[in-house]
Amino acid sequence: MTVPARSTPQSASDATTLSDLARMPDARGHFGPYGGRFVSETLSFALEDLETTYAELRDDPAFQAEFDRDLAQYVGRPSPLYHAERWSQALGGAQIWLKREDLNHTGAHKVNNTIGQALLARKTGKPRVIAETGAGQHGVATATVAARLGLECDVYMGATDVERQKLNVYRMRLLGARVIPVTSGTQTLKDAMNEALRDWVTNVDNTFYIIGTVAGPHPYPLLVRDFNAVVGREARRQSLEHIGQLPDALVACVGGGSNALGLFYPFVEDAGVAMYGVEAGGDGVDTGRHAAPLSSGAPRGVLHGNRTYLMSDEAGQVADTHSISAGLDYPGVGPEHALWKDAGRVNYVAANDDAVLEAFRELTHMEGIMPALESAHALAHARVLAPTMRPDQHIVVNLSGRGDKDIMTVARLDGIEF
Amino acid sequence: MNRIDQRFGELKQQGRRALIPFITAGDPAPDYTVGFMHALVEAGADVIELGVPFSDPMADGPVIQQACERALKAGTRLVDLFDMVAEFRRTDSVTPVVLMGYLNPVERIGYRAFAEQAAQAGVDGVLSVDMPPEEADELAPLLKQNNVAAIFLVAPTTSRERAETICASGDGYLYYVSLKGVTGSATLNADDVAEHLAPLRELTDLPLCVGFGIRDGATAANVARVADGVIVGSALVNRIADNTATPEAIPGELKQVLGDMRRAMDAPR
Numbered sequence: 069m070t071v072p073a074r075s076t077p078q079s080a081s082d083a084t085t086l087s088d089l090a091r092m093p094d095a096r097g098h099f100g101p102y103g104g105r106f107v108s109e110t111l112s113f114a115l116e117d118l119e120t121t122y123a124e125l126r127d128d129p130a131f132q133a134e135f136d137r138d139l140a141q142y143v144g145r146p147s148p149l150y151h152a153e154r155w156s157q158a159l160g161g162a163q164i165w166l167k168r169e170d171l172n173h174t175g176a177h178k179v180n181n182t183i184g185q186a187l188l189a190r191k192t193g194k195p196r197v198i199a200e201t202g203a204g205q206h207g208v209a210t211a212t213v214a215a216r217l218g219l220e221c222d223v224y225m226g227a228t229d230v231e232r233q234k235l236n237v238y239r240m241r242l243l244g245a246r247v248i249p250v251t252s253g254t255q256t257l258k259d260a261m262n263e264a265l266r267d268w269v270t271n272v273d274n275t276f277y278i279i280g281t282v283a284g285p286h287p288y289p290l291l292v293r294d295f296n297a298v299v300g301r302e303a304r305r306q307s308l309e310h311i312g313q314l315p316d317a318l319v320a321c322v323g324g325g326s327n328a329l330g331l332f333y334p335f336v337e338d339a340g341v342a343m344y345g346v347e348a349g350g351d352g353v354d355t356g357r358h359a360a361p362l363s364s365g366a367p368r369g370v371l372h373g374n375r376t377y378l379m380s381d382e383a384g385q386v387a388d389t390h391s392i393s394a395g396l397d398y399p400g401v402g403p404e405h406a407l408w409k410d411a412g413r414v415n416y417v418a419a420n421d422d423a424v425l426e427a428f429r430e431l432t433h434m435e436g437i438m439p440a441l442e443s444a445h446a447l448a449h450a451r452v453l454a455p456t457m458r459p460d461q462h463i464v465v466n467l468s469g470r471g472d473k474d475i476m477t478v479a480r481l482d483g484i485e486f
Numbered sequence: 487m488n489r490i491d492q493r494f495g496e497l498k499q500q501g502r503r504a505l506i507p508f509i510t511a512g513d514p515a516p517d518y519t520v521g522f523m524h525a526l527v528e529a530g531a532d533v534i535e536l537g538v539p540f541s542d543p544m545a546d547g548p549v550i551q552q553a554c555e556r557a558l559k560a561g562t563r564l565v566d567l568f569d570m571v572a573e574f575r576r577t578d579s580v581t582p583v584v585l586m587g588y589l590n591p592v593e594r595i596g597y598r599a600f601a602e603q604a605a606q607a608g609v610d611g612v613l614s615v616d617m618p619p620e621e622a623d624e625l626a627p628l629l630k631q632n633n634v635a636a637i638f639l640v641a642p643t644t645s646r647e648r649a650e651t652i653c654a655s656g657d658g659y660l661y662y663v664s665l666k667g668v669t670g671s672a673t674l675n676a677d678d679v680a681e682h683l684a685p686l687r688e689l690t691d692l693p694l695c696v697g698f699g700i701r702d703g704a705t706a707a708n709v710a711r712v713a714d715g716v717i718v719g720s721a722l723v724n725r726i727a728d729n730t731a732t733p734e735a736i737p738g739e740l741k742q743v744l745g746d747m748r749r750a751m752d753a754p755r
């Protein structure tokens with residue numbers, strides 16, 4: 069082991085119970101050996117500030133009521149839990165239920181988090197927000213709440229992603245945001261995050277950084293999880309209502325891991341509920357061209373403010389990643405997932421680009437629902453998992469977003485240019 | 487005694503300020519770095535900060551980002567820096583060398599191995615930009631055991647409470663980041679810096695060195711009036727960038743930039 073753990077066990081399974089997992093992070097933002105606050109000193113005060121602000125608001129009924137009201141009236145929550153009957157039947161195994169985050173305002177789960185962080189931004193009185201985005205969904209969700217609250221908004225996006233997610237780029241501009249293409253490094257999500265951090269360190273006095281996933285320095289992994297946990301709370305209640313029991317398994321795609329944690333977290337202590345986190349297998353985990361740090365056995369590392377599993381070479385340089393979906397094209401993963409992997413609470417698997425496209429097409433044809441390519445990773449695994457289970461068993465899949473933004477990508481693969 | 491403490495002790499006796507150049511190791515290729523280090527010493531360097539190239543230098547502006555890219559393209563690894571420092575030590579046993587970079591390469595080698603290899607090579611201090619004292623409780627003791635200083639940053643945004651922690655944790659010197667921003671940003675304001683250094687003086691006897699925004703003799707001299715040391719990075723790295731096609735010209739260029747600063751700092755007022 070290269071990095072000695074703190075007082076926490078190396079492998080969380082030694083000593084970590086499910087209720088221990090539910091109580092993470094600790095006061096310093098650590099999830100066992102993961103997480104933390106690995107940032108340059110200039111940002112420390114802003115993070116301490118945010119931590120204090122959030123600690124007060126987290127248990128403030130008025131804040132929670134305002135958050136809930138926005139989710140109901142602006143986002144359109146609760147999102148339905150839909151029984152994909154025809155698809156389940158065709159797969160010939162467990163019943164598949166789709167948690168319809170695609171039906172949210174702006175088209176993905178990302179808005180749950182931006183609503184919450186926008187409320188925090190307003191509380192801190194900062195007039196400007198920034199964000200990083202991969203697929204553009206988080207950027208759109210940030211631009212949307214910024215428009216609503218009258219905040220200035222700059223979104224950093226890798227130049228490669230600007231190209232493959234043109235529709236979302238234009239959406240952000242229509243919403244009044246500035247989209248800044250990032251041409252350094254691999255020109256994808258991680259580079260967008262580097263650039264957003266550089267902006268924040270420069271403009272920290274007047275700028276609130278709205279991070280789009282359960283990564284970054286403490287307290288971001290905590291608050292992004294909390295804001296997305298509405299997905300799992302609803303799914304739990306809806307399962308009891310529609311199925312009459314908890315589901316046997318949960319499936320969600322994992323980029324940074326916010327939609328997965330949002331669904332999983334409220335079920336963490338339900339030992340009978342199996343969980344599958346599906347990473348981007350790209351061309352295949354054994355080809356090296358993927359974005360699957362957990363399922364490929366990547367080493368531990370530190371990037372963007374936290375310790376986690378991180379794809380990097382022998383010398384500690386962060387590896388290039390590949391995925392058909394811009395939103396999963398990231399070499400790290402939220403620190404809470406790293407701990408849950410060690411604890412054995414979640415099975416982390418990968419779905420390759422080919423299987424993802426097949427799942428995308430199948431759901432579109434059989435259910436009339438066009439998923440985001442990110443979400444199609446979860447579907448691709450559900451497609452493998454369902455036939456191994458009985459028809460009286462139930463799988464809840466997080467349909468984290470809708471596929472409108474990906475139509476151009478799929479069309480291009482079909483040889484069609486608009 | 488650590489070479490850093492030794493050096494600052496001598497400077498104090500002489501009533502002089504430290505001049506601390508930063509270059510990215512391996513830029514434009516690993517073979518040149520040791521020669522550049524000697525050139526910096528000839529031009530008046532008191533301490534050398536050697537940048538460890540990293541794929542994602544989040545606290546750096548374009549100049550040092552591109553230096554990292556050049557160094558990585560030339561195949562520079564953290565273990566190569568140990569070789570460079572060891573080679574430098576064959577002819578210079580007194581000038582302190584500080585490795586400055588990001589934590590991930592160190593995590594990959596492993597903290598204990600890193601601390602031991604660094605000490606063995608002749609490294610005197612380590613500054614990891616993304617490792618504040620709160621996250622240093624494993625690495626800092628290992629460095630101390632090996633007589634390598636753990637150097638920390640203080641920023642304009644650092645609270646008094648945090649400053650106390652940092653002063654208590656740090657060794658070698660304190661690196662005061664003169665402005666909110668990345669390396670290579672706008673010129674600093676010396677009055678502003680003086681105002682921030684004063685309360686730090688009450689908290690610590692560590693030398694206070696100032697970096698970010700020092701680009702020429704004039705800014706160096708201004709800062710030297712209020713600080714114990716002046717750190718200059720992008721202004722030097724720019725000269726490397728401009729001369730990658732003729733690397734043999736780089737030592738001369740570095741000496742010119744640094745020499746100007748040395749003379750400006752040492753000029754009687």
Ligand SMILES: Cc1ncc(COP(=O)(O)O)c(C=O)c1O
Pocket residue numbers: 176177178202203204205206280281282321322323324325326327328394395396440442443468469470
């Ligand atoms: C629809 C959708 N799902 C999933 C993700 C991946 O993010 P996370 O793993 O944080 O849920 C994205 C990111 O852009 C997305 O747009």
